[in-house]
Amino acid sequence: MYDDSSARIVAGLHEWLRTAAPGARLPSSRALVAQYGASPVTVQKALHTLAAQGAVETRPGVGTFARAARVARPHDYGWQTAALGPRPKPVQQLAxxxxxxxxxxxxxxxxxPDRELLPERLVRAAFTRAARTDAAVTRSPAAGLPELQAWFAAELGAVSPADVAPPTASDVVVFPGSQASLSATFRALVGTGRPLLVESPTYWGAILAAEQVGVQIVPVPSGARGPDPEALSRAFAQTGARAFYAQPSFANPTGAHWSPDLADEVIRLVREHGAYLIEDDWAHDFGITHEVVPLAARDDGGHVVYLRSLTKSVSPAVRVAGLVARGPARERILAGAQAESMYVSGMLQAVALDVVTQPAxxxxxxxxxxxxxxxxxxxxxxxxxxxxxxxxxxxxxxxxxxxxxxxxxxxxxxxxxxxxxxxxxxxxxxxxxxxxxxxxxxxxxxxxxxxxxxxxxxxxxxxxxxxxxx
Known part of the structure; x- marks a missing residue:
């Protein structure tokens, strides 16, 4: 009976509000008690309901009033024209x-890759296990989980020649996917307005990252066997560039896989020009007839900054990538990464580590x-x-x-x-x-x-x- 009475009052007052002027004062609580034959508590409940619906507003000590209807009007964003300034060079739309x-x-x-090419069973089991660990409720270190850092370093060290010192876990920075690592690396090692040499054609995401950072992209001809070393040498000499972005293994889009001779020549050129090779090993886990031996495995002088992502090979839901850099370059990249994203989800890192360390x-x-x-x-x-x-x-x-x-x-x-x-x-x-x-x-x-x-x-x-x- 109590609830029915409240609903009856609400319905009656809605009828009254339809013809009332905005700001009109509602009948007093005493008048409503008399009109509806309800208790004061029931009347107050009805008024609270109308207030929650935005139909009335209550002014303590004064009364309850019909709320003025809000009139829709066009948004005025004109002030943003001056705040934003001239439109920057447009970047690529969604590829x-x-x-x-x-x-x-x-x-x-x-x-x-299609879902059936992913280790789905391993990924699901890894999420279940990770959810029961501290990774689900704690913040990971800025550079990444130490165990995952060690895994990335060990993978590269396993193919390093005997006369090259392998990387250590402290050389690794974990990123939330390769796109974030590209932006951070271009910003740290190249800088706005400075030249970055890239293969042409090359990965569209790297072009996008470079444009967003504001670096000057300098194309170097590249084809089915990789870049032209003579053109690369000229580009270094003419531009004074200090970085070359490339995909030596199964390049996207050409599929090129560099020969050992070309790899040696490119490393020689970056050393000669005091530059960095930013090696994107995006297809490390997708070899068919060739095993991947990264160029970074041949370098311990800090000239090769190495990136390996697990997003495509483990799962698109596990956006985790490892970047290996030595010396001050690593510290500068890490500082930029911390400023942008602070840290990578420990849960996703734990899942990635679980998957890649399973025998399966x-x-x-x-x-x-x-x-x-x-x-x-x-x-x-x-x-x-x-x-x-x-x-x-x-x-x-x-x-x-x-x-x-x-x-x-x-x-x-x-x-x-x-x-x-x-x-x-x-x-x-x-x-x-x-x-x-x-x-x-x-x-x-x-x-x-x-x-x-x-x-x-x-x-x-x-x-x-x-x-x-x-």
Whole structure:
């Protein structure tokens, strides 16, 4: 009875408020008690309900009043024009590789491996175990969990020559993914307005990070066998650059894997010019026929700053990367990382460490190698059959992608649109060039979902190319 009476009063007062002027005073509590035959407590409950709904406002000692209706008006953000100043140089928008599409399309655009290529069972078990540890409720050290630092150092030290001192755990900084480490490294070692040499084409995320930091990007020609050492030498001499960003193992997007001779020459050049090589070992866990031996394993003089991410190989939900740098460079990078993110989730670090130290991790990588080879060969064969005018200049021995050269007359943007309209999503190669593209390319991911649809995807690409040519 009590609740029914309160609801009756609320409904009655809503009717009264519909015709009342904003700010009108409601009848007194005594009048409402008499009008509704309710107790004072019930009347007060009804008024509290109206106040919670924003219909009335109570002024202690004065009374209760109809709340004035709020009139919607346009937002005035004009002041921000002066506060923000001139618009900076636009940076790349979200890359095609990060776009999501319905499940019924043939997705050849992604930069990540399909879920079935991930160690899902290991990851789920690691999360369960980590949740029962202190990692779930404590802050990790700024440079990372000591055990994970030691693991990254040991992985690199295991392939270091006998005459090269291996890195130690104290040389490692753990980051929340490779993108954060690239930004911190470019900011610390290059600096705003200073030149950074990069392979062309190169990873779009590195281009984005460099643009956001404000460094001056200097392209160095690179192809199926890696960068041109003569062009690299000239770029160092002409620009005075003190850093070169590169992916020596299964480069994204070209798939290039540097020969030992090229690796030696690049190390010689960075030493000669007193510079850093920022080595992005993004595909360390995706070798097919070649094992990865990082250039950083050959250097103990601090010239090579080494980055290895676990995000693609362990799980996209575990954004963890390790950066190995020696000497003052490491301290400067760490200082910048602390200023930006303070520390990396201890929970994610614990999960990553758990996964990569399980005996089943190596078993998973061996099985993954065979799956990647089968997928690569399936897509390669389909392209040769259905896209005869396209050329894969070098079959990658690892990584996730094929770099498909198209006829020079190809309108790549139109081709991408036409393929998408036909249910096939591809990535235009333009996104991987830090300057004007030197040709028409597509980057196609052979580690994506539904490999059985690769032949259909290649057929659509071929048909759309023929439509342009016709």
């Amino acid at each position: 095609t590789a990060l776009h999501t599409y319905p499940n019924d399309v043939i997705a050849l655009h992604s930069g990540y 991790w190596r078993t998973h990588l061996r099985g993954q190698r065979h799956q990647l080879a089968a997928r690569r060969d399936l897509l390669l064969g389909a392209l040769r059959e259905h896209v005869p005018s396209g050329v894969v200049e070098a079959v990658p021995q690892g990584g996730l992608n094929l770099w498909l050269r198209l006829p020079d007359t190809t309108d790549v943007a139109r081709l991408v649109r036409d393929c998408e309209a036909a249910g096939v999503v591809v990535a235009a190669g333009d996104e991987w060039f830090p300057a004007e593209p030197t040709g028409a390319y597509l980057r196609l991911n052979y580690a994506g979902p539904n490999p059985g649809a690769f032949p259909d995807g290649a057929r659509v690409i071929g048909e759309m190319l023929e439509r342009q040519a016709g």
